[in-house]
Amino acid sequence: MPAFVVIGGQWGDEGKGRMVDLLAQDAAIIARYSAGDNAGHTIINHMGKFALHLVPAGIFYPDKVCLIGNGVVINPAVLLDEIHQLEERGVSTKNLFVSDRAQVLFPYHQMLDELEERARGDAALGTTKRGVGPAFVDKIARRGIRMADLLEPDALRARLEQVLPEKNAVLVKLYEAEPLDFEELFDAFVKFGCELKPYVRDTSSIVCDALDNGEQVLLEGAQGSLLDVDAGTYPFVTSSAPSPLAAGAPIGIGIGPTQIERVVGVYKAYMTRVGAGPMPTELDDETGDILRREGPAPEFGATTGRPRRCGWFDG
Structure with a gap:
């Protein structure tokens, strides 16, 4: 089937x-x-x-x-x-x-997501700042680390030794942020691998x-x-x-x-959107607020808790 x-x-x-x-x-x-x-x-x-x-x-x-x-x-x-x-x-x-x-998301992905979004200023995309975008960038750029790597400490160490210096260089030189400690990161993700192995x-x-x-x-x-x-x-x-x-x-x-x-x-009977971007039928008025707060369900993001933008169904 x-x-x-x-x-x-x-x-x-x-x-x-x-x-x-x-x-x-x-x-x-x-x-x-x-x-x-x-x-x-x-x-x-x-x-x-x-x-x-x-x-x-x-x-x-x-x-x-x-x-x-x-x-x-x-x-x-x-x-x-x-x-x-x-x-x-x-x-x-x-x-x-x-x-x-499956690709693994690391703390440097979350840090870069937040720093990149902040640097965009008024042109911010409205990401969740969970690090997912930068993690997919690494996947496509072939520098990602996968779940299988967490199960093999030697493989994980080798991959992190390739990736972390580059990430720390970006964090420190471009964003003036604190670098991540290699051994702390390595130990934490070896532990994750042990817990998730089953x-x-x-x-x-x-x-x-x-x-x-x-x-x-x-x-x-x-x-x-x-x-x-x-x-x-x-x-x-x-x-x-x-x-x-x-x-x-x-x-x-x-x-x-x-x-x-x-x-x-x-499809929902009306439109909602979280974050920035065009929304032709958005209701930026009392009607939109009523939909958000008194509609079939409260319109706040399940991931971020941010209020969803509401508007008429746009077919």
Whole structure:
């Protein structure tokens, strides 16, 4: 049975998490395939309210396998915090697995994200300052560090010895910031690797085997179509690679494009956007404020808590 994809048709925050939570009942595997902890899903079920940034929404079904694919950037501290919070509230994570090819987000990514955004001044993009953009830059520039590297201290040391001097040079010489200590960073991420080792797998093989066995696979999108770097409102878009479009799903989870059977696009009855960028139908008045505060759900970002800009549906 081929896979199907759930994507957002706007600028994110359309309710994808709720839709995935409903559709997950019929799937054997639920997988995230793009973005990082800059995207958030809010899930409300019989166990309460949960805001997830990396763990797929299907985690609340104990008989489902949940995957974080190779197209996702992983902040190990955030992932471990989500795992611990879920376990503390009685949600099992024994069927959660993370791709060994997923890129790792480091503190220098977060520092650079914030410093770059500050340097843009009035031209700021409105990033979440989580470091996801700079992490994807490193991925494309072939200087990223992957989850598999965290499991091998010698490999991690070799990669950090290549990358950290360059990052520190930029931090110190360009932004006059403090450099990061190599040994402190290395020790912290070796520890992360030890804690996350039980979750790290070749997730592409897991998905391919499930599809070969006729099982249904649900691919969970993040962000929204209008944030795609090519199809969106550039430069006010995401750096995520693969794209938040459905076309990015097979790349971000490691399957062929012909294995996608259908795509579910999720839209909200009105538009919202977090951060800078054009929004033709924005309501910068009392009506917009009413939508934000008294609409179907409070319109504040699940990741940053920032108020969302609200406007009429723009088809």
